[in-house]
Amino acid sequence: MRIFLRVLAGLVALLVIAYAGVVGYMYLNQRSLQYSASGEITPLDGTLLSRAEAVEIQSGDGVLAGWYEPPQPGKPLIVYFKGNTGSFTAEHERYEQFVAEGYGFLAFDYRGFPASPGEITQDNVLADAIASYDWAAEKGFPMVIWGRSLGSGPSTYVASQRDAEALLLETPFLSAVTVAAERYPFLPVHWVMQDQFPVNDWIADVGEPVMVAHGTADVVIDVSNGERLYELVPNKDELWIEPGAGHSDLWARGIWPRAEAFFERAMAQ
Template sequence: MKLLVRIVLLAVMALVIVYAGVVGYMYVNQRALQYDPTGAITLLADTPLRAAAAVSIVSGEGAINGWYQAPGAGKPLIIYLKGNAGSFSDEHKRFEQFVADGYGFLSFDYRGFPMSPGQISQAGILEDATAAFDWAQQKGFPIVIWGRSLGTGPASYVASVRDAKALLLETPFLSAATVGAERYPYLPVALVMQDQFEVNQWILDVDEPVLVAHGTGDRTIDVSNGQRVYDLAPNKDELWIVPGADHGDLWDRGIWQHATAFFERAMARP
């Protein structure tokens, strides 16, 4: 009997040591696990965006690099805050559609992503997004904010501390810690995660009308996140849930048509 107790205790100790090792590894390497900043850069000259310009915006002690084009008469400027993987320049087809319909745009890589030097962190991403908004605001155009995936974090934050005409959240998360806990329910994600992007808190201070778009087949951020973010928004406009759509499907499923109608409603408000 004593031998059995000893074996059980040794097994429990071994499990505790392994578990502590996993948690320790996650803590030390969490930003490498959380972000995916690698990827090729598409040159502006290799796109049809002939009237757009490459811009460098001071942020913190460095600068973020992106593209900008002014809107046509009566249209807003879209500040497009990218998702987690690669460079914003991968999404140039979206910008081409924006411009074709008369909208302006500003998009960029957060520090630590392909076109902008620096180290990735939540504080840096929020500072970069706020600096981009302040730079764009000086142009004098009405501004709408569009955040996608990771970008829904800084989009919600900026909308909570600045005044825009509208906030569009594409595949948002309630918080990064929520997504981590859903993926790894056996790990104390909320206790050790540094960059939690608390959209659930920031959205409470967003006065702008909000559109949330999500797909029921999203395997990266569960659709329940989008529903809960929308439920918390003080100024609800539309919740667009697309049956079967995965994390990267919404552009092909027609989000631009929903976005333009949303922006027109927002622009019509006093």
């Protein structure tokens, strides 16, 4: 019996040490695990954006690289907050569609993403978001905000701090720590995660009309995140849940016509 208890105690000790090792590894490497910041930069002259310009925006101790084009009369400027993968330049097809319909846009990389040197932290992402919005606001055009995936965090934060015409959230999370807890239910992520992006808290201070778009086959951020977040929206406009759509499918599934109709409704208010 004594031998059995000693073996059992040894196994328990090994499990505790292994668990502590996993938690320690994830704590020390959490940002490299959380963000996917590598990727190629598409040159502006390699797109159809013939009237857009490359811009630099000062933010904290860094400079953000972005693209900007003003809107046509009667249209708003879309401030676009990118997702977690690669550079904003990879989504030039979206910006080309924006300007084809007369919308202006500002898109950029947060510090630490391919086009903007610096360190990725929640504080830096939020500061970059505010700096970019304020830079665009100085142009004097009506403003609408579009946040995709990771961008649902900074876009909601900006909408809670500034007055835009509308906020569109594409595949948003309830919070980043919610997604982490769903993915790693055996880890104490609420205690150790540094960049939690509590969108569920920030949304309470968003006065703009809000549209949420999500797909039922999203395996990166479960659709329940978008559904639960929409329940918390003070000024609801539309919840669009697309059956069978994955995390990166909504553009091909027709989010732009819905977004344009949403922006037109918001501008008419």
